[in-house]
Amino acid sequence: MTGILRQAATAIYMSRCNIKSIRWLGLLVVALSACVPVFRSEYLSPSWQGSLVDGQSGQPLVGVEVTDLYTQEKATTDQQGHFTLPPATSKFSFKLPAASMAGVYQIEVALPNISVRFTGRRLAVTSEPSEFDIEAFPILPEVTLPFRLATKDTLITLPKSMIDDCGAPLLNAISLANSARLYKKLLADQQNLGVTLITLQHVESAYFWAEQS
Numbered sequence: 001m002t003g004i005l006r007q008a009a010t011a012i013y014m015s016r017c018n019i020k021s022i023r024w025l026g027l028l029v030v031a032l033s034a035c036v037p038v039f040r041s042e043y044l045s046p047s048w049q050g051s052l053v054d055g056q057s058g059q060p061l062v063g064v065e066v067t068d069l070y071t072q073e074k075a076t077t078d079q080q081g082h083f084t085l086p087p088a089t090s091k092f093s094f095k096l097p098a099a100s101m102a103g104v105y106q107i108e109v110a111l112p113n114i115s116v117r118f119t120g121r122r123l124a125v126t127s128e129p130s131e132f133d134i135e136a137f138p139i140l141p142e143v144t145l146p147f148r149l150a151t152k153d154t155l156i157t158l159p160k161s162m163i164d165d166c167g168a169p170l171l172n173a174i175s176l177a178n179s180a181r182l183y184k185k186l187l188a189d190q191q192n193l194g195v196t197l198i199t200l201q202h203v204e205s206a207y208f209w210a211e212q213s
Contacts, residue, residue, distance in 0.1 A: 045070050046122060048085040048107050050134030052077055055182055058194015061111075061139060069106040069117075081136075105132070113141055117172050119212045135205045138179045138193060147174045173213045180206035 048068060052061040060081030067074050071088040085107065103123065109116045116139060120132040145163070148155045163170055183206045186198040196202075 044087045044089055044130075045103075046105055046120060046130040046132050047087040048083075048105075048118075048120075048132045048134070050083065051081045051136045052083070052109060053081055053136050053138045053193065053196070055138035055140040055179055055193075058138075058192065058196055065110050067108045067110070069108055087130075107132075109139060111139065111141070114139075114143065114175065115172075116175055117213065118176075118209055121212065134209055136196065136202065137206060137209065138182055140175060140178055140182070143171050143175045144178050145174070147177070169213075173210065176206075176210035176213050180210045 045068075048066075052064055052066075053059070054061055060079065061077055062079055062081060064077045064081075064083075065074055066077065066083045066085065068085045071085075073085050073088065075083040075085050077083045103121065105120045105122075107118050109118075118132075118134055118137075122130055145160070146157045147163075148157050150156075158170075158174075163174075180203065183193075183198055183203045186193055187200065187203050192198065
């Protein structure tokens with residue numbers, strides 16, 4: 001490693017800020033990263049909670065299985081469509097600086113005709129408890145296509161070939177986006193979903209989870 005450091009230092013000094021110095025600087029960073037100690041720690045994965053609502057009738061979805069894909073814990077929605085998944089203690093190893101400290105966590109809602117995944121992100125190494133709350137989220141029975149995206153001047157329809165190529169992740173994003181659009185339309189029309197009066201908070205929460213996917 002000493003030879004690499006010497007060559008990197010010489011190249012940077014001689015060429016100042018040219019492309020060659022940048023390339024050697026990259027090698028220097030890689031070399032130094034091999035000497036950084038590994039830190040190991042325990043941390044809590046986030047808990048999840050929320051309520052699942054039928055996107056057509058507005059009725060609570062009862063008896064639906066929800067799986068935490070990180071801990072593999074499962075929960076079943078109660079008579080109000082509510083579920084709770086507890087956190088779990090895990091071990092985490094990383095080097096500093098840790099570029100991958102951000103943890104990605106998912107839950108999956110399994111219905112007869114469709115499965116929907118929610119994605120949450122937070123620092124993976126924190127020991128502080130945290131919670132993801134999807135609030136009252138409307139689940140639609142199927143993915144409605146075609147799917148259109150609004151631009152400044154027009155609407156763009158996503159090609160079926162793109163959807164086929166991307167598969168389940170894109171279909172999941174479309175499903176969540178359709179749910180958020182449902183809430184937005186009901187709010188604009190001042191309509192309820194079942195007995196629930198849709199508020200701006202419902203819309204913002206639904207769009208947040210759609211964007212996380």
